[in-house]
Ligand SMILES: CC(=O)SCCNC(=O)CCNC(=O)[C@H](O)C(C)(C)COP(=O)(O)OP(=O)(O)OC[C@H]1O[C@@H](n2cnc3c(N)ncnc32)[C@H](O)[C@@H]1OP(=O)(O)O
């Protein structure tokens with residue numbers, strides 16, 4: 001049995017702060033992004049990345065536009081240490097990129113970290129210790145004052161070692177487990193650290209407030225950030241940074257509200273890899289901004305390639321519903337969505353819209369290197385004629401009349417429903433061809449030769465009818481009319497409404513035409529046929545015959561006529577002598 005009494009809130013509301021930040025609708029510009037994929041992401045992997053994998057991932061991050069990258073915890077392992085040394089020795093750190101390293105606030109670990117930094121031009125040295133009530137009591141067995149002292153001593157050692165080697169490294173401090181720390185106490189510790197560093201406008205310090213474990217609703221975290229932002233010393237010389245995790249599934253919300261509440265920097269990972277439920281997903285926050293017209297300053301234009309690299313080097317998967325990146329996030333299977341998307345895309349193309357507003361698609365998948373054909377409109381038993389028609393048109397240039405699309409889509413849905421699977425465009429095309437195009441039973445066109453005399457067409461139509469060569473005489477207002485009259489009168493076929501459409505299928509002198517015929521019979525049934533030929537009249541005759549071949553009961557009717565004809569012939573040619 002579950003036992004809710006076991007739990008209580010583990011966070012602390014800050015003292016009342018100015019909440020005017022909550023009235024803003026979105027951040028005005030992108031924050032400074034810091035990727036922690038190679039550290040927080042890496043430390044959560046079943047098999048942490050090896051040197052080669054880390055280098056490949058690092059290069060990808062640089063290529064995407066990250067200017068701050070936490071490259072590791074150099075004191076943690078040989079690989080971590082070697083990785084930083086390789087970046088230095090192989091000159092892989094561009095001048096505009098700052099590498100960041102993490103260290104506990106412990107002397108030998110800080111010292112080892114500085115050894116690893118030898119020769120790095122721009123670095124952020126990130127020191128942390130846990131400040132939460134739970135960790136003070138259960139892990140460190142130390143008072144608030146003693147825990148503050150760990151932070152202060154660590155901060156002092158960072159300053160001392162940096163001054164000693166003459167570098168201008170920037171410093172970052174994290175009160176780890178901030179979300180389980182009393183805000184007034186977190187403020188006291190951060191201010192004590194800042195008093196050691198005395199940050200200046202040309203060398204700002206980073207105060208990073210992690211939701212090491214996400215414990216509250218996002219507005220609570222944002223209120224804690226606002227409180228810190230409004231009370232930290234040296235505020236103008238501080239970059240206020242967030243490091244959200246995702247335990248309650250609100251990492252992105254924490255980051256977005258935290259930015260409104262005063263933060264200027266986000267530490268996170270691609271696709272949210274990281275401890276437990278992960279770090280905040282930078283892809284989502286950045287593309288949320290992009291979707292609102294704010295330049296995130298990161299390039300996601302080849303998302304498939306980014307995912308390929310990420311999945312290979314981390315051995316993690318991007319789930320199909322992952323915002324912006326998952327395989328299914330732009331896919332529409334359901335009919336009404338497909339219809340609206342197809343119409344929206346057409347509207348955008350026809351009216352040359354500059355501002356994206358296609359229904360159901362927050363952003364244009366093409367911006368991320370995704371493709372409409374393969375990614376957006378996908379067909380199963382939930383799909384409708386809009387989507388089915390769209391795929392057939394985009395992929396195969398088949399533009400069925402509206403009513404025929406309806407007929408075809410019900411047919412396609414039925415097949416998908418019975419097979420219990422998605423139908424790929426090639427499956428649909430196959431169904432289309434098998435069901436409508438150049439249908440040859442019972443009637444198959446062999447030839448026709450018609451001539452116009454005054455206003456009418458006359459001539460012969462040669463058919464194979466159930467495999468028997470049959471020549472019919474026909475006349476009509478047009479060639480098609482002549483064929484139709486010949487077949488219908490000979491076999492007693494009654495058709496009413498006709499729907500006809502035709503278009504070129506390919507371009508060039510040898511181009512083929514595609515003709516569509518819809519015949520209504522027995523008052524309300526409709527049969528459809530399609531003809532394809534380099535000659536459009538031939539295509540339309542074939543389309544007509546294909547439609548007739550699809551009429552219910554046509555085979556029986558034709559067989560009956562053929563039997564009657566045979567009996568008649570037998571009768572009049574009895575003993576080889578004509579009776580008339
Ligand atoms: C929320 C986060 O993600 S924080 C980053 C976490 N990442 C990692 O831990 C990955 C890399 N870490 C490591 O490889 C190892 O933990 C090391 C090399 C850093 C340290 O290893 P060890 O010294 O063997 O052990 P461990 O990490 O368990 O440290 C425990 C000791 O450090 C102390 N300690 C832990 N964190 C800190 C800190 N931030 N500042 C000061 N002391 C600390 C503990 O109180 C404990 O002290 P005790 O031995 O007196 O009881």
Ligand SMILES: CC(C)C(=O)C(=O)O
Nearest residue numbers: 128174176177210212
């Ligand atoms: C070191 C800190 C920033 C951290 O990783 C966390 O709190 O999650």
